[in-house]
Amino acid sequence: MNGKRFKGLFFRAKVVRGAGRGKGMGFPTANLDAAGVDLGHGVYLVEVEALDKKYKGLLFFGPKQAFGEPVSLEIFIKDFANDIYGETVAVRVIKKIRDIKKFDNPRELQKQIERDVAENLS
Numbered sequence: 001m002n003g004k005r006f007k008g009l010f011f012r013a014k015v016v017r018g019a020g021r022g023k024g025m026g027f028p029t030a031n032l033d034a035a036g037v038d039l040g041h042g043v044y045l046v047e048v049e050a051l052d053k054k055y056k057g058l059l060f061f062g063p064k065q066a067f068g069e070p071v072s073l074e075i076f077i078k079d080f081a082n083d084i085y086g087e088t089v090a091v092r093v094i095k096k097i098r099d100i101k102k103f104d105n106p107r108e109l110q111k112q113i114e115r116d117v118a119e120n121l122s
Helices: 106-120
Strands: 009-016 029-032 042-050 053-064 069-077 088-098
Touching (some): 042 069, 053 088, 053 106, 088 106
Antiparallel strands (some): 009 088, 029 069, 042 053, 053 069
């Protein structure tokens, strides 16, 4: 899929509580209310505006297959550790970096996230 198709896609979403698994794997995510978000499932490089500052991040949109859960929209924000539950963030999609994958266990998922971060946010 051509990542340029998504360049400039922009949306706002409210941060909601998730299960906290990302934090436990070393990659805390901001879970977002996906209502009204028109985006294909996948992992994306994004720019996030939170608390009046811009950050780079990785957005996941799709089912959480490793945990047998429905569709989720969440962002790992690089160099960010603030509590933003209930806040609205602005997200600009830069490009799609990969399709979603099914992982046999959480450790495989963690390794893939580590690769995604190293290749796209370093």
